[in-house]
Amino acid sequence: MTGRQIAIVAFDGAQSLDITGPLEVFDTAERLATGRYRHLVLSQTGGPIRTSSGLRVMPEGALGDLSGPIDTLIVAGGSGVATARHDRELTEAIARTAARARRVASVCTGAFLLAEAGLLDGRRAATHWSAVDLLAEAHPTIDVDRDSIFVCDGNVWTSAGVTAGIDLALALVEDDHGRETALEIARWLVVFAKRPGSQAQFSAPLAAQLAERPPIRAAQELARARPEAALTVEALAEHAHMSVRGFARAFRREVGVTPAAYVETVRVERAVELLQATAAGSEQIAAACGFGTPETFRRAFRRRLGVSPSEYRDRFRGALERAA
Numbered sequence: 001m002t003g004r005q006i007a008i009v010a011f012d013g014a015q016s017l018d019i020t021g022p023l024e025v026f027d028t029a030e031r032l033a034t035g036r037y038r039h040l041v042l043s044q045t046g047g048p049i050r051t052s053s054g055l056r057v058m059p060e061g062a063l064g065d066l067s068g069p070i071d072t073l074i075v076a077g078g079s080g081v082a083t084a085r086h087d088r089e090l091t092e093a094i095a096r097t098a099a100r101a102r103r104v105a106s107v108c109t110g111a112f113l114l115a116e117a118g119l120l121d122g123r124r125a126a127t128h129w130s131a132v133d134l135l136a137e138a139h140p141t142i143d144v145d146r147d148s149i150f151v152c153d154g155n156v157w158t159s160a161g162v163t164a165g166i167d168l169a170l171a172l173v174e175d176d177h178g179r180e181t182a183l184e185i186a187r188w189l190v191v192f193a194k195r196p197g198s199q200a201q202f203s204a205p206l207a208a209q210l211a212e213r214p215p216i217r218a219a220q221e222l223a224r225a226r227p228e229a230a231l232t233v234e235a236l237a238e239h240a241h242m243s244v245r246g247f248a249r250a251f252r253r254e255v256g257v258t259p260a261a262y263v264e265t266v267r268v269e270r271a272v273e274l275l276q277a278t279a280a281g282s283e284q285i286a287a288a289c290g291f292g293t294p295e296t297f298r299r300a301f302r303r304r305l306g307v308s309p310s311e312y313r314d315r316f317r318g319a320l321e322r323a324a
Contacts, residue, residue, distance in 0.1 A: 003030065004071035004176065006039040007101075009063055009094060009113075011087075013080015016051040017162050018107040022074055025169035028185045029177075036177065042066060044090045052079045063093045070101040072172060077108030077128065077161075084113060091116040105157035105172065107165035114158065115139045123153040128161035166191060211254045215240035219251065223263050227270045228290040231263045267291060268304045275313045282309060 006026050010019050019041060026037045043049050046062030075094060084090055095117035098104045106114045111127040112135060114120050124143040127135050136144040145151050150159035150168040159168035166189070174182035211217045219236040222229070229235070236259050237247035251259045267289040274285050286297035301309045 003036050003038045005069060006037055006072045006074065007063075007066055007070055007097070008039065008041045009073065009075045009110075010041050010043055010049050010051075010057055010059060011076070011078075011080050011084045011090065012049050013052050013078050013083065014049065014057075014076040015078035015108060015162060016053050016055045016057075018076035018078055018110065018165050019051070019057065021163065021165040022107065022169035024189060025166060025173060025185055028188050029173055029181070032184065032188065033177075033181070044087070044093060063090075063097055066097060070097065071103070073098050073101040073104045074169075075104075075106045075110035075113045076165075077106065077110035077112075081109040081112050085116050095119065103155040103157065103172075105159070105168060107159050107168060108161045111135060111158045112138070114156070115142060119156060120158070123156055124151050125153065125156070125158040126151040126160050126164075127158065130161075211251075213250065213254060215242055215247075216251055216254050219247070219259070220255070220262065223266045227263075227267045228288055231259075231290060233259050236263075263290075264300050265304065268301055271297065271301060271309065272305075272312070275309055285309070 006022075008019055008023060023039060023041070026039045030037045030039070040060040041057060042061055042063045043059040044063055046059060046065065048056055048058045050056050073094070091113055094113055098114075098117065098119055104114065104119055106125075106127075108128045109131050111120065111125050112131070114125075115135065115138070120139065121141045122143075124145055125135070126145045126148050129146070132144050132146045135142060148160070149164040150157060150171060152171070157168060157172065159165055170182045170186055170191070173185060211220055219240045222236065222239050223231050233248055234244055236251075237244045240247050242250070248259060251262070255262055257265075270289045271285050271291075274280055274288060280288070282294040282297060286292070286294045289297065291297035291300060298308055301307075301312070305312060
């Protein structure tokens with residue numbers, strides 16, 4: 001059997017989707033174009049592992065027994081990383097295997113295993129949003145990217161949490177075979193679009209879950225209900241019945257972003273809905289979403305999603321037409 005060798009490292013407590021997400025991407029690539037990839041799941045000993053959700057996985061073998069050329073080594077993440085990162089035999093095996101691989105990648109908190117193996121020193125890296133502070137504190141030589149869903153630094157790729165592993169795998173396929181191949185796989189997997197790595201991990205609804213104080217939640221609800229309104233910090237603070245300075249500090253502390261950044265995210269998400277559901281032009285959408293001008297709208301959209309509004313709409317329509 002020919003093709004690029006893809007090895008996925010799993011361990012007790014790994015996140016199931018960190019393993020199966022990338023696996024499905026490469027398996028689909030293989031089925032659509034036979035021989036492009038060979039993939040296997042490995043554990044430290046070759047014995048079965050149990051994922052954090054209780055799924056039992058039977059690896060094809062032990063990491064240390066892998067022979068021959070390796071194209072891509074992918075390390076899964078999950079709650080089990082808390083223990084696995086202190087397993088020197090495992091991290092040393094990862095380091096030795098990575099030295100023979102053309103490229104190395106991690107999904108979610110798998111970045112901690114790459115870090116312990118010395119593979120992220122001096123590099124920019126991503127991980128799950130809940131673990132960025134811990135990664136930065138434990139490994140100060142790493143430039144931790146707190147926002148992107150995946151990052152490529154040299155031959156090392158790292159991604160954010162869970163479903164971002166699918167985006168990472170699609171990006172690896174694109175790196176190998178081009179964008180059209182990656183988009184074709186995304187269509188087969190019924191993934192709406194291959195997200196750019198620079199896309200932020202948070203959406204506005206997810207961020208809203210972080211607010212604990214009712215006044216902050218009230219301001220967030222106002223932004224989501226009326227994105228077209230004049231949502232200045234002053235206006236939001238007044239709605240929350242707080243001083244501007246106190247509101248701004250509390251908002252950032254509880255939500256994790258500034259009020260202005262949150263409002264922009266809400267407005268871009270509303271614009272996405274309008275691009276998908278209507279034929280409205282940039283001027284109409286800009287007004288409906290609270291952007292001052294079409295140019296402000298386009299800049300904010302590209303900053304958040306990595307593509308222009310017109311490119312986004314074209315991809316969405318193209319995906320629907322091909323799926324019909």
